[in-house]
Amino acid sequence: MEYVFELDVSGKVEDVVETLLQLHRASCLDKLGDQTAMITAILQSRLARTSFDKNRFQSVSEKLHMECKAEMVTPLVTNPGHACVTDTTLYFQPLNGYPKPVVQIMLQDIRRIYKRRHGLMPLGLEVFCTEDDLCSDIYLKFYERQDRDDLYFYIATYLEHHVPERTAEGYTLQWQRGLLSNYQYLLHLNSLADRSCSDLSQYPVFPWVIGDYSSSELDLSNPETFRDLSKPVGALNQERLERLLTRYREMPEPRFMYGSHYSSPGYVLFYLVRIAPEYMLCLQNGRFDNADRMFNSIAETWKNCLDGATDFKELIPEFYGDDVSFLVNSLKLDLGKRQGGQLVNDVELPPWARSEYHLGSPEDFLQKSRAALESEHVSEHLHEWIDLVFGYKQQGRDAVGAHNVFHPLTYEGGVDLNSIEDPDEKVAMLTQILEFGQTPRQLFVTPHPRRITPKFKSLSQPSSYNASTADSPGEESFEDLTEESRTLAWSNITRLEPQEQHRIHKEAVTGIAVSRNGSSIFTTSQDSTLKMFSKESRMLQRSISFSNMALSSCLLLPGDATVISSSWDNNIYFYSIAFGRRQDTLMGHDDAVSKICWHDNRLYSASWDSTVKVWSGVPAEMPCARKQHFELLAELEHDVSVDTISLNAAGTLLASGTKEGTVTIWDLTTATLLHQIPCHEGTVGDSAFSPDSRHVLSTGADSRLNVIDVQTGMLISSLTADEPQRCILWDGSSVVSGSQSGELLVWDLLGGRVSKRIQGHAGAVTCMWMNEQCSNVITGGEDRQIMFWKLQY
Numbered sequence: 001m002e003y004v005f006e007l008d009v010s011g012k013v014e015d016v017v018e019t020l021l022q023l024h025r026a027s028c029l030d031k032l033g034d035q036t037a038m039i040t041a042i043l044q045s046r047l048a049r050t051s052f053d054k055n056r057f058q059s060v061s062e063k064l065h066m067e068c069k070a071e072m073v074t075p076l077v078t079n080p081g082h083a084c085v086t087d088t089t090l091y092f093q094p095l096n097g098y099p100k101p102v103v104q105i106m107l108q109d110i111r112r113i114y115k116r117r118h119g120l121m122p123l124g125l126e127v128f129c130t131e132d133d134l135c136s137d138i139y140l141k142f143y144e145r146q147d148r149d150d151l152y153f154y155i156a157t158y159l160e161h162h163v164p165e166r167t168a169e170g171y172t173l174q175w176q177r178g179l180l181s182n183y184q185y186l187l188h189l190n191s192l193a194d195r196s197c198s199d200l201s202q203y204p205v206f207p208w209v210i211g212d213y214s215s216s217e218l219d220l221s222n223p224e225t226f227r228d229l230s231k232p233v234g235a236l237n238q239e240r241l242e243r244l245l246t247r248y249r250e251m252p253e254p255r256f257m258y259g260s261h262y263s264s265p266g267y268v269l270f271y272l273v274r275i276a277p278e279y280m281l282c283l284q285n286g287r288f289d290n291a292d293r294m295f296n297s298i299a300e301t302w303k304n305c306l307d308g309a310t311d312f313k314e315l316i317p318e319f320y321g322d323d324v325s326f327l328v329n330s331l332k333l334d335l336g337k338r339q340g341g342q343l344v345n346d347v348e349l350p351p352w353a354r355s356e357y358h359l360g361s362p363e364d365f366l367q368k369s370r371a372a373l374e375s376e377h378v379s380e381h382l383h384e385w386i387d388l389v390f391g392y393k394q395q396g397r398d399a400v401g402a403h404n405v406f407h408p409l410t411y412e413g414g415v416d417l418n419s420i421e422d423p424d425e426k427v428a429m430l431t432q433i434l435e436f437g438q439t440p441r442q443l444f445v446t447p448h449p450r451r452i453t454p455k456f457k458s459l460s461q462p463s464s465y466n467a468s469t470a471d472s473p474g475e476e477s478f479e480d481l482t483e484e485s486r487t488l489a490w491s492n493i494t495r496l497e498p499q500e501q502h503r504i505h506k507e508a509v510t511g512i513a514v515s516r517n518g519s520s521i522f523t524t525s526q527d528s529t530l531k532m533f534s535k536e537s538r539m540l541q542r543s544i545s546f547s548n549m550a551l552s553s554c555l556l557l558p559g560d561a562t563v564i565s566s567s568w569d570n571n572i573y574f575y576s577i578a579f580g581r582r583q584d585t586l587m588g589h590d591d592a593v594s595k596i597c598w599h600d601n602r603l604y605s606a607s608w609d610s611t612v613k614v615w616s617g618v619p620a621e622m623p624c625a626r627k628q629h630f631e632l633l634a635e636l637e638h639d640v641s642v643d644t645i646s647l648n649a650a651g652t653l654l655a656s657g658t659k660e661g662t663v664t665i666w667d668l669t670t671a672t673l674l675h676q677i678p679c680h681e682g683t684v685g686d687s688a689f690s691p692d693s694r695h696v697l698s699t700g701a702d703s704r705l706n707v708i709d710v711q712t713g714m715l716i717s718s719l720t721a722d723e724p725q726r727c728i729l730w731d732g733s734s735v736v737s738g739s740q741s742g743e744l745l746v747w748d749l750l751g752g753r754v755s756k757r758i759q760g761h762a763g764a765v766t767c768m769w770m771n772e773q774c775s776n777v778i779t780g781g782e783d784r785q786i787m788f789w790k791l792q793y
Contacts, residue, residue, distance in 0.1 A: 019046075033423025043080055044069075052082040052093050056102045062086040065154055068147040072103070073118065073139040075200045076265070076282050083140055085154055090127065092138060105129065105137055107158050112166065115152055116141075117194045117202070117441070120417060120433055123148055126196055127155070132184050134317055139198040166752070168192050168390075168443040169716040173707055174750045176452050176694070176716070177733060182373050182382055183320050189390050190317075193440035200265035200279070201434040206315045207385045208233065210372050213299035213350040218368050220375045230384040233305050234258045234312040235403040245403070257405045261437025262314040262389075270295050271316050274347075275326050277333055283435075291336030297348035298365070314389075320370045324362035376453055383448040391444040410439045449709035449716065452694055482772060489774035489791055490731040494746045494756040496777060501787040504531050504540050509780025511553035512769040515560045520577075521778060522563050523786055524551035530565050530575060533786070546573040546582060553595045553767075564603070566593035572605060586630050588613055594643050599651035603630070608641035612656050614671070634671035638664065646696075648689040653710065655696045657684025663698045665710060675713025679706045685724060690732035697749075699725040699737060705747065719752055721745065727768045729777070738765025738779055744789070760787055 007016055019042070026038035047069045054064070067084035072092055081094035090110075092103045109129045116124025118141045125148050126136045142148040168189060175185040190204035197203065211227040212218065219225050228236060234257060235241050248257045261267075269280045273288070273295060280288060288294070295301060304311045318326050327347040329335070335344035346360075353365035372378060387393045393402040395411065408414045409432060420426040507526035514521050520541075521533040528550055532542035549569040556563055562583065563575045572593055574584035591609035598604070603615040614634040636656065644657040653674075654666045661680030666673055680700030687698040695716075696708045703724050707717035725737035725745065734755075735747040742761035745754050763782030770777050777789040 031424050032427045033425075036427050037423060046095060047080060047082070050082070050095065052084045052091065053102075056091060056093060056104075057086065058089060058104065062088055066147075066150055068151070069143050070147070071141045073124065073141050073196075073198050075198060075276070076279050078141060083142075083151065085151055090138070090151075090155065092140065103138060107155060110155065110159060112191070113152065113155050113159065114191060114194075115148065116196065116199075117412070118199065119201075119430055120412070120415075120438075121145075124194075124199075125152055126191075126198070128191075132187065134187060134204065134321070135197045139196060166192075167718070169707075169714075169718065170752055172449065172709075172714075173695075173717040176449060176709075177750060178452065179750050182378060182451075183317075183370065186382075187317065189386065189443060190440070193390055193443055195440055200268050202438050202440070203263060203265070203268040204317050205263040205389060205440065206317050206320060206373075207382075207389075208302065208305065208315055209378050210369065211302075212352075213302050216351045218350075218352040218372070220372055220377070223377055226372070226375075226377050226381075229378070229381040230388075230402075232258075232312065232388050232402070232404045233262060233314060237306045240307065240309070241403060248405070254408045255405070256407045257403060258312050259407065260310050260312060261406055261410050261439070262312050263316075264313075264437035265435055267313040267437075268316055270313075271318065272326050273335070274329050274331065274333065277331065288333075288335055291338045291344050294335055294344050295347060296338070296344060298350055299348070320366070320373050322366060322370075324366060327362040327365070379451045379453050383450045386444070386448045390440055390442065391448050392446055394439060394442050406439060407436065409433055410437050412439070412441055444714065446714045447712045449694075449712045449714055452692065485773045485775065486731070488793075490734050492791055492793055493734050493736060493774075495792045496736070496744065496746070496756075496758060496789050497792050498758070498760060499788040499790050500538070501785045502533065502538065503783075503785045504533055505529065505784045507550070507784060508763070508766050508782040509784065509786060510551060510767060511555075511565070512767050512778050512780055512786065513554045513556040513563060514769055514771070514778065515556060518771065518776070520560075521786065522554055522556065523780060524554040524565050525784070526550040527784075528567075530554060530563065530573075532577075535788075542580070544575060544582075546575075546585075547571070549592075552593060555596060555598050557598060564596060564598070566596045566605060568592035570607070570609075572596060572603070586615070588615070588630075588632075591641065594641070595645050597645055597647050597654075599647050602633070602651070604645060604647065604654060606642040606645040606656060608643075608659075610638045610641055612636040612638070612642055612645055612654065612666075614668070634668075636664075636666055636671065636673075638662075643683050644686050646687045646689060648693040649691060650693065653689065653693060655687045655689065655698070657687050657698055657700070659683045661700055661702070663687060663696065663706070663708060665696060665708070665713065674710070675708070677708055677713055677715060679708065679715050679718075680704060686727045688728055688730055690730065692732060695732065697728060697730050697735065699728050705735065705737070705749075707749065717749065717752075719747070719749070721754075726764050726766055727779075729768055729770050731774070736768070736770075736777070738768055738781075740764045742781060742783065744779070760789075761785060 022042050026035050029035045052067050063086055065085045070083040071078040071080045079094045081092055083092045088107055090105045110127055111131050112128040114126045116126050118124035122145055123142050126139045129137045171185060171188045174180045186206055195202050195204040208227050212225045244257050248255055265283060269283055273280045329345045337343055349360045349365045353361055355361035355364050388404050392398050393404055399405050417426060505525035505527050509523050509525050511524040519535050523531050528545055528548055530544040531540060534541050547567055547569045549567055551565045551567050554563055554565045561578055565573045570589045572586040572588055573582055576583040588605055589607035589609050591607055593605050593607050595606045606612045613632060615630040616633050617630045638658055640658045640660045642656050643659050646655050652668055654668055656664045661682055662676060662678045663684060665675045680702050682701030685699045687696055689696055694710055698706050701724050703721045705719045706715055709716050723740040725739050727738045729736045733750050735749055737745045739745055742763055742765060744758040744760050746756040748755045761781030761783045765779050765781050767780045775791045779787045
């Protein structure tokens with residue numbers, strides 16, 4: 001047969017024919033490696049003879065920053081050309097002028113940018129102009145890693161001033177606290193793990209969450225409705241798993257449990273054949289799959305994933321989106337006949353997917369699938385699936401224990417392609433890697449924290465009022481009002497304004513304690529004095545000296561009768577306000593006491609002698625009474641000096657920070673160490689638990705604010721300030737920090753940015769106190785002053 005082609009090209013026909021002849025000669029070579037080498041040479045020669053057409057710039061005043069050779073990546077096809085970036089725009093000009101002569105993206109429109117592995121090489125760059133979208137605006141693959149890194153650095157530097165950098169941990173905190181849906185969180189994790197809709201070999205992977213495709217009603221309140229998210233698909237059927245494990249144990253090294261992967265180009269196109277038939281035809285040499293092996297029915301596909309000997313695939317994001325076209329044969333494709341004689345048409349849906357008008361509603365199917373993904377059950381268990389796919393159970397002993405071991409070639413670093421000399425073997429190996437499936441880049445190496453769902457929230461918070469006062473409506477409503485006023489205060493925390501300031505010490509202020517009625521303020525200082533200041537008369541009422549060494553912190557005992565101060569002279573002093581004298585001295589440490597806390601008749605003292613000590617006992621109220629004997633209940637050992645401690649609201653957990661930057665979380669009910677997290681460079685300045693005790697916030701000499709998940713010990717967010725933040729207050733999402741320069745900074749922790757800067761002290765802010773309603777703040781500074789702050793609603 002004779003074929004006639006009409007070519008829509010702007011150049012000379014002779015040039016096109018010359019290129020076609022060269023490509024034809026390449027295709028006739030015997031070896032695959034030689035074919036690839038010749039095609040690469042032809043391409044590089046063309047790229048070297050051309051450059052980016054500067055007439056394509058949007059403005060004559062644009063300044064070119066860099067230009068290099070690159071390829072635009074789309075599913076199954078990469079399009080070579082020239083990339084360039086100016087001071088305002090990113091451009092890509094394809095050699096063949098397809099899909100348009102030049103692709104341009106304004107830098108100010110870019111919201112996210114990711115470095116990518118492409119074909120297992122660190123050469124990709126993906127650019128998004130939206131915060132939550134699935135598909136990027138452009139995906140570029142470079143020939144040189146340096147070109148990729150230079151372009152990334154230029155755009156990232158531009159973005160630094162406009163968009164906060166997003167890390168997996170930052171998204172985790174937003175997801176935990178309900179600012180991101182399960183769907184959005186999985187999208188971001190996929191993106192951070194190098195999964196992209198432009199790369200079918202690394203397409204975003206989503207879990208099967210529903211396990212019931214036969215009932216007429218979908219009951220999302222029944223745990224039996226859901227798939228077990230703690231197991232990979234291959235381990236859901238115990239009988240099949242036993243067979244696979246038997247084979248695994250008999251296999252020579254390197255061993256693997258599953259011969260196929262949970263995500264590969266073939267599986268992605270299996271789901272998308274109705275909207276992307278050209279990709280399926282391209283992948284399978286111009287043919288569709290056997291009609292009985294096509295994506296015919298949701299229930300059938302799920303059954304095969306449970307029972308099939310080699311089918312372990314997960315889902316793709318489209319199953320939780322709102323575009324039903326992949327379930328409907330709207331292109332009227334001839335996808336063949338099944339054995340029973342019926343034509344392959346729309347995907348058969350489960351009985352529970354129906355609308356008022358007809359059974360089998362794809363819109364209802366997607367809506368219910370999304371509702372299942374966002375359900376309470378999935379929210380409580382999604383972290384288990386994340387551990388398997390993106391987390392610590394992805395590789396190593398934990399993967400073996402979780403029955404989650406795939407072929408070695410599916411893992412990053414599974415093979416070093418550069419070490420393979422034979423070009424044919426290299427091409428074959430790369431083809432296998434790209435088509436067989438790839439495990440996402442590992443994002444987490446410790447267990448992933450669970451989501452904070454309302455059910456768990458109520459368990460972790462102390463009850464709002466005591467059982468004894470349950471019958472008194474006044475008590476309850478007072479507590480509710482306090483909670484309400486706290487929420488209101490924190491939502492307006494940027495409106496904090498300084499009211500007055502008083503210089504009452506000769507050195508830096510180190511601690512602040514305030515009486516219940518707010519009238520008396522007690523402060524300690526490096527000038528070795530404890531001062532009592534009256535808010536009403538604005539006058540200093542008392543000045544007490546215990547020793548000639550600095551005092552490091554102070555607190556008031558319940559009842560407002562006794563002030564406790566810690567000192568650099570290794571002692572803790574008890575001062576009776578009523579009798580105006582020192583009432584007791586606790587010689588508790590072998591070095592300076594750095595911080596003290598009190599909860600429920602227990603005193604916690606941190607020291608430079610590398611310990612935190614827990615004491616029980618109530619000091620004598622009467623001066624004539626026998627001196628109180630403080631009993632040492634526990635000693636929490638550290639490697640280096642402890643600079644700060646904090647307690648959670650219930651007094652069951654303690655966080656300590658050392659001079660070498662380690663934050664340690666202790667369970668006080670058993671006096672055992674839960675987690676030790678080296679998360680700062682230099683001294684930890686301050687730490688605080690969130691109101692629900694799920695997170696610890698720490699700040700250090702390295703100017704970082706770190707959020708740690710209490711349950712797993714995982715560092716889930718880290719922000720860097722311009723300078724060290726010496727002390728902090730927070731409600732779980734917003735933070736007020738006192739900085740080295742004397743400013744108060746209000747942080748939106750979930751958004752990863754500073755919301756407000758308020759000028760305060762002339763030197764570093766060293767300590768902070770906040771009232772129960774969160775409407776008043778008092779700060780102390782290196783400028784020897786105390787400052788009163790008030791919320792201005």
